[in-house]
Amino acid sequence: MTTTATPREAFGSRAGFILAAAGSAVGLGNMWRFSYQASEGGGAAFVLLYIAMTLVLGIPLMLAEFGIGRRGQLAPIGSLRKLGGRAWGPVGYLFVAGGLLILSYYSVIAGWTLRYAAEVVMHGFSSSPAEHFVAVAAGWDAVAFHVGFMLATVLIVVGGVKGGIERASLLLMPLLFLMVVGLAVWAATLDGAGKGYVVYLKPDLDELMNPVVWRAAAAQAFFSLSLGMGAMLTLASYLHRDQNLPESATIVAFTDFGVAFVAGLMVFPVIYSFGLQDAVSASTVGALFIALPSAFADMGAVGRVVGLFFFVVLAVGALTSAISLLEVVTASVMDEFGISRRKAAIVMGTAITALGVIPALDTDALGLMDKIAGEFLLVAGALALALLAGWRVAGEVGSELLQGASPRWQRQVPRILVVLRFVVPPIVAVVLFFSLRETVTAIRGFLVG
Numbered sequence: 001m002t003t004t005a006t007p008r009e010a011f012g013s014r015a016g017f018i019l020a021a022a023g024s025a026v027g028l029g030n031m032w033r034f035s036y037q038a039s040e041g042g043g044a045a046f047v048l049l050y051i052a053m054t055l056v057l058g059i060p061l062m063l064a065e066f067g068i069g070r071r072g073q074l075a076p077i078g079s080l081r082k083l084g085g086r087a088w089g090p091v092g093y094l095f096v097a098g099g100l101l102i103l104s105y106y107s108v109i110a111g112w113t114l115r116y117a118a119e120v121v122m123h124g125f126s127s128s129p130a131e132h133f134v135a136v137a138a139g140w141d142a143v144a145f146h147v148g149f150m151l152a153t154v155l156i157v158v159g160g161v162k163g164g165i166e167r168a169s170l171l172l173m174p175l176l177f178l179m180v181v182g183l184a185v186w187a188a189t190l191d192g193a194g195k196g197y198v199v200y201l202k203p204d205l206d207e208l209m210n211p212v213v214w215r216a217a218a219a220q221a222f223f224s225l226s227l228g229m230g231a232m233l234t235l236a237s238y239l240h241r242d243q244n245l246p247e248s249a250t251i252v253a254f255t256d257f258g259v260a261f262v263a264g265l266m267v268f269p270v271i272y273s274f275g276l277q278d279a280v281s282a283s284t285v286g287a288l289f290i291a292l293p294s295a296f297a298d299m300g301a302v303g304r305v306v307g308l309f310f311f312v313v314l315a316v317g318a319l320t321s322a323i324s325l326l327e328v329v330t331a332s333v334m335d336e337f338g339i340s341r342r343k344a345a346i347v348m349g350t351a352i353t354a355l356g357v358i359p360a361l362d363t364d365a366l367g368l369m370d371k372i373a374g375e376f377l378l379v380a381g382a383l384a385l386a387l388l389a390g391w392r393v394a395g396e397v398g399s400e401l402l403q404g405a406s407p408r409w410q411r412q413v414p415r416i417l418v419v420l421r422f423v424v425p426p427i428v429a430v431v432l433f434f435s436l437r438e439t440v441t442a443i444r445g446f447l448v449g
Ligand code: TRP
Pocket: 024, 025, 026, 027, 028, 029, 030, 102, 222, 223, 224, 225, 226, 227, 228, 229, 231, 321, 322, 324, 325, 378
């Protein structure tokens, strides 16, 4: 219970909310995780399945979060309790824990991108990128860049919904779109780009039937769309009733896919025209931090300019995503304990920064945290949200989605509810089963190795 009479903060414009949600969605997931997963999962087969997962699971789940958040007008813990009843409060705590965990290692990777950008400006790319990456990703330097990135994130969140999050998104997102398109156009001019396009765009039909690729595509959709831990829910809690939620969710999902797809149009040609495909599958971070820098290093001055743009794009995308992760945690603490935004953001930002020291010093720990949070917690959270929105409070969510929607979009609402009720839960349950197995294997491997 809060005793303050200040009204809840709100977005100032419809575009502001859409860009903030797109800013949350578009991040390292689009450029790093997507390219990596696509090269693992048979290129275009993964891309096709990913589109299917975005449409069938992603948009309905995003609407579940939008509907619950705007109806509840509180951060996850409060909104889930208000709509679902007391028993749902703990699920909200799980979301907050997920946000804490994800941001702590996400910020470490973002710190690497900042460091690469700074180094390119000062002295260009290293001629031995693999060794260089090992040096970047370990030790107290990595901690320092992580702290710097967290500082920027906290500053924006302290600025509030309108003055911080919305303003940053309106400024940074258009910049990011321009740079990603510019990079893809540039990549098209490379000799041998064609080979990259073939791998990326020509489906391998065997992979299309591979359940592992299905699971990977679903998990990637949750991660990339920021679903399953209340980030979209929290942003929507700052909305007035006039926002067209189904339309907004569709725009955000297509924007997110568009950026991932266009980023792939850059990454694949570069990788294949420089014959770097082995470096990509060698490790999850190989493509971004080893293969591309080695291509940039070979290109001299052009590589330096293009490479700088590339790492700036990554850092910008990471920042707008990190904002939403910290906002989930901050808003929950504000709502639950009735403390100020400034205090909540600084205290929780400090806690996350401290937790991030572990993955900053140990990339194996980082990989494990990504498995536990990115694969398992998000999928479990998505299942909980689908059950809440599709069954327990379907009526309330349905009427919330109708508000502010144009007639054309209103006609989609019953369909969305049917999907949330009957289609999403069984698919996500199967994915959860396989994710759990993977996560347990990863934990075992970490403890033994
Ligand atoms: N979607 C972001 C990305 O693709 C990461 C992210 C931000 C996220 N907020 C989230 C992931 C909430 C899961 C949940 O990089």
